Amino acid sequence: MKTNEHVGLFATFTDLYPNEDITKINIEDLIKDIPLDAIMRVMSYINLGTFFTQSSESFQEHVLRIITSNFPNKLKSKINYSQFYSKFSDNKFLYIVNTQSNIKIIEKALQVCKEGDANTISPEQELRLFEAILLANEQIQQDQIKSFNSNKEIETLEDIYFKRFLPIIVSSGDFLNLDIKSEILSQVCKGVFLLRFLDNHPKLSQILHEFLTEKGFTKWEEYLQTIFSLVFVFKPLSENFEYVQVLDFPEQEQIAFDLANKLAININIDLKTLAQNSIDHLELRKFPLYKVNNNSFYPLSINFLYNKFYDGLFWELNSVAKQFDKKLNFLSIIRKDFTEEYLLYSQLENIYNKCMTFSGLQQSNFYKSTIGKDIEKTDYYVRHTKNIYLFECKDNSLSSDAKVSQDVDKIFDFLDRPKAGVRQLATSIKELNIKPFDFDDYESKGIKSRNIVIQPILIVTDRSLKQNGINTILAKELNSQLKDVEVWNIKCKELVVINIETLILHNDYLSLDKRNLKNLIKEYHQSLKELERKLIVRNMDDLISKYPSFDYFVFRKNRNFEIPKSINKELKHILG
Structure with a gap:
């Protein structure tokens, strides 16, 4: 081979x-x-x-x-x-x-x-x-x-995929277009949630104000709406190169024209400076347009432009935060207060609005471990009758250096980070195998431990982790962490990895009153077993098909997803 x-x-x-x-x-x-x-x-x-x-x-x-x-x-x-x-x-x-x-x-x-x-x-x-x-x-x-x-330990086709092919796919996440509608809408949705959060945050609202002022806006809704208009102003394919991307902004679109200028690389960075310094695609992500003349622009990459809804916006806000207050740890606040306690909780509470819920919003960050030490709890605990769902969120991003260099060792380091979340899940599972948590003594409510079924779920935020095979890697890690359990008093299902974008875009579909998440996870695990049993792996395409992500599984089930109800009003205003 x-x-x-x-x-x-x-x-x-x-x-x-x-x-x-x-x-x-x-x-x-x-x-x-x-x-x-x-x-x-x-x-x-x-x-x-x-x-x-x-x-x-x-x-x-x-x-x-x-x-x-x-x-x-x-x-x-x-x-x-x-x-x-x-x-x-x-x-x-x-x-x-x-x-x-x-x-x-x-x-x-x-x-x-x-x-x-x-x-x-x-x-x-x-x-x-x-x-x-x-x-x-x-x-x-x-x-x-x-x-x-660079990786010599290759024996099987699976080795080639997991140790060689998968890291390269992960590092190329900036250039992958899995589905235009879901890619753009997920960026817009996350942008709405982030800006709404910042607007109401006592410490961070001023950072948002500084950012909007610099871009020429007074409201964050106007910023998102203008980015949306720029993304879709570009013309569809023509039969030759004789076309211009952005033409003659009318007077009422002066704000869009001004923003386009601020996103044009040859307006914001002197070309002589570019000639003297090495640049890479990360610099182009900041400035995704090229200005041809007074009224005309070319998009260097539509991917980089629509990232201004959230991914690119996130890092720009971080830069503003550093200038505004050097002592303020913007990234830490966003990862904890926004991703884990605002975005994740809001999505899960909608899905499980009829269940008993537990999160760090109600409890301290630590609970007393039965095995003799204080351990950090999982981010979210949900029990629906005898079924317990343990959620752990890992907000990790692949470093810019790893993306540019395609260094396999750095990419594997990134792929190892979610394993910390897997270990936290394993610890909580071991705890529950001994006795219920104090805040939810289900045995006092007549539910026997032997009937309890735990579904561990790892929530990830980086789109690179949507790739086929990631779930398999992390599921093996959880199984390894649980090998030392000698007697099982409860039942534990296989790990499922879910990107937070799936929870957002398919939130209404995943809610209990419309589509039980439990059943979807069950179908997903059944499909993996069926592929394992039936699929004859002849080439790399067959192998990739053998390890579908849960995100892709849900997308296939719900291709015609609608705007989430939780931000329906704002999105309709932005999308026009």
């Missing part, structure tokens, strides 16, 4: 020029005399199409046809799409263009290219830009193979 058969399926420079020594070629030399505006126009078009078509095969062919239209006929026949397609043994189509490579081209172009007319690009320059795209593909693929080979 060749390692590179399980890496990104990119068409590369070597595919086009198998006899060339790529160590003597670099992206900067290929593109340095191409007008910057021309590169931005092409890359923006490709990134826009990649986002809205989910990198479909037809779009890949479409781009290849356009970008090679002026090439000599001899070269055109050499780079025929079907020939690229047939080179891959599993009959998978190769990505000619992808967001990750395109962002790499944009980074280099901002550093070495000079501003110029976007319409003056020559056929020879178009060819070199195409070569640069293929070279970027190859460099990313080589980085992946290097990461793959």
